[in-house]
Amino acid sequence: MQFPILSLIVFTPLVAGLLILLIPAERKNEVRVAAIAAGAIALILSTWVYFSYDIAAGGYQFVEKYTWLPALGISYHVGLDGMNAPLVLLTGVVMFTGVLISWGIDDRPREFFAFLFILATGVFGVFVALDLFMLFFFYEIAVFPMYLLISIWGWQVTREYAAMKLTLYLFVGSVIALVGALAMYFTSGLNTFDMLALEQAGFSAAFQRFWFPFVFFGFAVLGGIFPFHNWSPDGHVAAPTAVSMFHAGVLMKLGAFAALRVGIMLLPEGAKVHLPWIILLTLVNVVYGAFIASVQNDFKYVIGFSSVSHMGLVAMGFATLNREGLLGAGVQMFSHGVMTALFFAVVGMVYDQAHTREIPRLGGFRKVMPIVAVAFIIGGLVSMGMPGFSGFIAEFPIFMGVWRAYPWVAIVAAISIVITASYIIRIVGKVFFGEMPEEFAHHVHDVSVLDKVALVVLSAILIVVGVYPQIMVPLVETGVNNVLRLLGGV
Amino acid sequence: MSLNLSMFIPILPELLLLLLGLVVLFLELFLPKQAHRNLGWVTAIGSGLIILLSIPAMPGAQAEFVWGGMLRYDWLSFTFKMLFLFAAGITALFSMNEPHLGRRGDFYLLMLASTLGMMFMASAADLVMLYLAIETTSIPLYILAGFLVHDVRSTESGFKYLLFGAMTSAIMLYGFSLLFGFSGTTDIYQLAVSLRQGALPLLSIVGSIVLILIGFGFKVSAVPLHFWAPDVYHGAPTPVAGFLSTASKAAGFSVLLRVFLAVFPEVTLVWGSILAAISVATMTLGNLVALAQQNIKRLLAYSSIAHAGYALIGLVSLSSLGIASVVFYLIIYLVTNLAAFGIVSIVGSQLGSDEMKAYYGLSRRSPGVALALMVALLSLAGMPPLGGFIAKFMVFAAAVRSDLIWLAFAGVLNSIVGLYYYLTVLKYVYLYRAEGDESPVSISRPSRLAIVVLTFCIILLGTLFAPWFGWAQTAAAAMF
Numbered sequence: 001m002q003f004p005i006l007s008l009i010v011f012t013p014l015v016a017g018l019l020i021l022l023i024p025a026e027r028k029n030e031v032r033v034a035a036i037a038a039g040a041i042a043l044i045l046s047t048w049v050y051f052s053y054d055i056a057a058g059g060y061q062f063v064e065k066y067t068w069l070p071a072l073g074i075s076y077h078v079g080l081d082g083m084n085a086p087l088v089l090l091t092g093v094v095m096f097t098g099v100l101i102s103w104g105i106d107d108r109p110r111e112f113f114a115f116l117f118i119l120a121t122g123v124f125g126v127f128v129a130l131d132l133f134m135l136f137f138f139y140e141i142a143v144f145p146m147y148l149l150i151s152i153w154g155w156q157v158t159r160e161y162a163a164m165k166l167t168l169y170l171f172v173g174s175v176i177a178l179v180g181a182l183a184m185y186f187t188s189g190l191n192t193f194d195m196l197a198l199e200q201a202g203f204s205a206a207f208q209r210f211w212f213p214f215v216f217f218g219f220a221v222l223g224g225i226f227p228f229h230n231w232s233p234d235g236h237v238a239a240p241t242a243v244s245m246f247h248a249g250v251l252m253k254l255g256a257f258a259a260l261r262v263g264i265m266l267l268p269e270g271a272k273v274h275l276p277w278i279i280l281l282t283l284v285n286v287v288y289g290a291f292i293a294s295v296q297n298d299f300k301y302v303i304g305f306s307s308v309s310h311m312g313l314v315a316m317g318f319a320t321l322n323r324e325g326l327l328g329a330g331v332q333m334f335s336h337g338v339m340t341a342l343f344f345a346v347v348g349m350v351y352d353q354a355h356t357r358e359i360p361r362l363g364g365f366r367k368v369m370p371i372v373a374v375a376f377i378i379g380g381l382v383s384m385g386m387p388g389f390s391g392f393i394a395e396f397p398i399f400m401g402v403w404r405a406y407p408w409v410a411i412v413a414a415i416s417i418v419i420t421a422s423y424i425i426r427i428v429g430k431v432f433f434g435e436m437p438e439e440f441a442h443h444v445h446d447v448s449v450l451d452k453v454a455l456v457v458l459s460a461i462l463i464v465v466g467v468y469p470q471i472m473v474p475l476v477e478t479g480v481n482n483v484l485r486l487l488g489g490v
Numbered sequence: 491m492s493l494n495l496s497m498f499i500p501i502l503p504e505l506l507l508l509l510l511g512l513v514v515l516f517l518e519l520f521l522p523k524q525a526h527r528n529l530g531w532v533t534a535i536g537s538g539l540i541i542l543l544s545i546p547a548m549p550g551a552q553a554e555f556v557w558g559g560m561l562r563y564d565w566l567s568f569t570f571k572m573l574f575l576f577a578a579g580i581t582a583l584f585s586m587n588e589p590h591l592g593r594r595g596d597f598y599l600l601m602l603a604s605t606l607g608m609m610f611m612a613s614a615a616d617l618v619m620l621y622l623a624i625e626t627t628s629i630p631l632y633i634l635a636g637f638l639v640h641d642v643r644s645t646e647s648g649f650k651y652l653l654f655g656a657m658t659s660a661i662m663l664y665g666f667s668l669l670f671g672f673s674g675t676t677d678i679y680q681l682a683v684s685l686r687q688g689a690l691p692l693l694s695i696v697g698s699i700v701l702i703l704i705g706f707g708f709k710v711s712a713v714p715l716h717f718w719a720p721d722v723y724h725g726a727p728t729p730v731a732g733f734l735s736t737a738s739k740a741a742g743f744s745v746l747l748r749v750f751l752a753v754f755p756e757v758t759l760v761w762g763s764i765l766a767a768i769s770v771a772t773m774t775l776g777n778l779v780a781l782a783q784q785n786i787k788r789l790l791a792y793s794s795i796a797h798a799g800y801a802l803i804g805l806v807s808l809s810s811l812g813i814a815s816v817v818f819y820l821i822i823y824l825v826t827n828l829a830a831f832g833i834v835s836i837v838g839s840q841l842g843s844d845e846m847k848a849y850y851g852l853s854r855r856s857p858g859v860a861l862a863l864m865v866a867l868l869s870l871a872g873m874p875p876l877g878g879f880i881a882k883f884m885v886f887a888a889a890v891r892s893d894l895i896w897l898a899f900a901g902v903l904n905s906i907v908g909l910y911y912y913l914t915v916l917k918y919v920y921l922y923r924a925e926g927d928e929s930p931v932s933i934s935r936p937s938r939l940a941i942v943v944l945t946f947c948i949i950l951l952g953t954l955f956a957p958w959f960g961w962a963q964t965a966a967a968a969m970f
Contacts (some may be wrong), residue, residue, distance in 0.1 A: 071959060
């Protein structure tokens with residue numbers, strides 16, 4: 001029996017969250033230090049497990065399996081492969097940096113960190129789950145705390161509305177997928193929720209055609225797929241900074257990942273039938289999302305819609321069902337996660353100082369917060385898919401894959417790159433350069449050291465993956481091989 | 491029939507409960523008035539002890555008929571008996587600090603009497619015994635609902651409950667008499683045989699099914715016999731409302747399971763379709779009307795109507811998984827709803843209001859109570875890692891298993907509606923600020939104990955569910 005590293009990663013945040021709840025409410029600094037310590041532990045563990053994955057061997061590693069409810073074949077079954085390893089690392093990164101920039105939270109920080117960590121446990125659990133029941137169990141744990149985090153600590157104007165909208169949207173999706181999962185379980189006749197066994201169940205083509213849309217869309221709602229995306233910008237904007245980072249950075253990947261893991265991998269024949277039209281929806285995501293982003297005046301809405309656009313690329317990569325597309329989507333999930341966490345961190349920092357997010361009113365922030373400006377520019381370059389940054393490593397293969405499958409889709413989708421460049425450059429020019437308006441000149445200061453650390457960590461990751469793709473691409477490739485095997489070697 | 495000691499083993503829990511009732515009665519007579527509150531401790535600890543002492547009375551794998559075929563000694567009845575005892579003990583703890591309730595020995599006595607009736611309901615194997623048990627359960631409950639004699643609402647509640655209850659039980663009795671007339675026997679397990687051989691016209695069977703369903707539907711507050719529940723829960727003392735919505739409802743389900751599965755196995759299509767329709771109507775109506783409630787007790791009343799609908803899904807599925815899922819659902823629902831009503835009674839007795847406004851800013855006034863309320867409501871909403879998730883999962887699984895995909899969809903979409911109003915309550919608790927008074931809500935020792943036990947159980951049931959589900963499966967197997 002090897003060391004249960006994955007369980008340790010899954011449960012560290014939960015235990016930390018419960019311990020934090022035991023700290024008296026008025027000792028806020030102890031709460032914050034404990035939270036940062038827990039975040040650091042999670043980051044170290046996830047980094048360690050990421051680099052210990054043996055690429056040559058491939059397959060699922062660090063597997064743990066314990067029976068949970070033998071009567072129905074439910075087990076606690078976790079494992080790491082090339083698809084979810086980057087996502088585990090991503091969660092560690094976002095958790096650590098999110099806690100760092102949340103030092104300033106003053107309203108019930110104890111509950112804030114506790115809920116955030118429960119959410120993190122849910123996210124880790126979904127990423128490493130190899131059991132369908134367990135995946136749902138952790139999926140709902142990951143989604144629910146969002147409601148409290150947004151509605152209690154969010155932006156006062158829209159938080160109640162946005163939190164409720166988000167929660168209901170995501171739960172409708174998840175319960176519909178749940179019915180599909182139950183149908184798979186009973187139809188397979190294997191009496192097990194083990195996804196590795198269900199992959200071999202040999203569902204009939206008619207069954208797969210019928211259930212694939214339920215399962216795929218049920219999860220893809222959380223991935224922000226058109227036309228079920230509109231909870232997402234509202235949710236991003238209403239959430240407090242760390243939660244936006246988690247939300248756009250990690251949770252949306254949860255939806256995309258689960259749609260891949262349960263939808264495409266368990267129902268490959270259904271995927272082949274339906275994805276050719278679903279790719280049109282993802283095209284709408286990519287282009288329309290970018291258009292909407294470019295006309296927003298609220299800084300945070302720009303980033304919110306850019307997430308819709310970029311997550312559309314992930315789904316589009318999946319929908320190609322070929323090696324390049326899947327590979328790009330795998331890297332894009334990581335790259336976009338880090339990038340969007342960086343964006344939301346920057347937005348939060350600007351807002352904390354300026355108390356407004358109206359782009360036309362802002363200006364000249366480069367002078368007071370140079371590191372923030374640089375970080376945003378790096379994020380922007382990633383977002384445009386500039387070579388040398390992780391975005392290029394992710395988006396280039398996606399476009400290649402799409403070109404191979406549906407050339408005209410690739411042509412239309414490429415428009416989004418131009419639009420993205422336009423809104424990023426506009427923000428950079430308007431918010432960070434130019435003259436600082438009089439009203440901000442006196443009370444705007446530079447950000448704290450913790451904030452800078454967070455920004456540097458996030459920017460460095462984006463550059464490292466961009467400059468040295470070998471750190472991630474071969475790993476994701478092993479995961480893609482596994483998916484392609486199930487698809488019958490497309 | 492000669493008596494010997496082994497005959498008393500199957501009814502050991504009942505005997506012990508009777509003994510506990512007598513102890514409470516005598517203590518009330520001899521204890522000084524100011525010590526009467528301690529009768530709550532006696533009741534609660536007594537119920538706990540009975541659960542422990544009943545372990546030797548566990549039935550074997552094979553069901554037995556005892557006491558001249560009046561009772562069936564099997565795992566289904568045993569499971570429900572333990573549930574009722576648990577509910578009675580917890581309710582006693584929550585009642586202790588209720589004004590005009592906690593210091594009245596007759597309150598505890600009546601509750602125990604009702605519990606005794608429920609225990610016989612769960613094991614009755616004869617229509618006459620069943621009817622007696624139902625009345626033994628109901629009459630004390632009518633009094634309990636109207637216990638606060640100087641409170642108009644409570645009196646109204648008791649009276650309403652009595653009128654509705656008496657009427658439906660009369661109709662049910664008529665159904666029983668029809669069955670007796672057709673078959674010449676009142677033995678539930680003989681009835682099935684006679685009905686099968688008798689080649690009765692389907693219409694008469696359907697007629698008696700409908701009549702009986704009226705009585706049982708009232709007990710479990712299924713649509714269209716749900717009208718009483720919101721008014722009665724609203725007016726009754728809160729711990730009594732909690733007891734009504736959990737133990738009494740579970741008792742209703744225990745007879746529903748037994749009678750329908752045992753007496754009418756031949757015509758499952760008939761009552762299966764009736765119950766499927768009732769199930770959908772019950773959850774939908776309960777959830778939709780709950781959306782509009784501004785009083786937390788009425789909200790929980792409608793939510794408990796909706797939960798009856800979810801539990802019925804399992805019964806409609808008509809498989810061993812389905813029956814197990816009903817039992818499992820009821821175990822978890824009972825624990826969860828007791829917690830929810832318990833917190834309402836704590837808040838209500840402190841702030842003197844059950845309106846939503848009383849819950850504004852509860853998390854600032856009392857983080858612990860707020861957290862417990864969150865656990866209870868999220869479990870009702872079906873959120874992991876709490877019990878409600880796995881309970882709902884099982885009934886929906888049972889529906890999919892029996893190819894009732896539409897019913898599973900009706901259930902999951904309903905649970906989203908449910909989620910909405912539970913979240914709304916949590917929003918008031920966590921997000922809003924109390925108007926004016928922000929003093930902490932204090933919580934008495936018995937209530938705290940009860941809340942801790944229930945919260946622990948909710949989490950335990952939701953994470954390590956294998957043994958409990960195994961238990962539910964054993965209970966369900968006793969039906970076949």
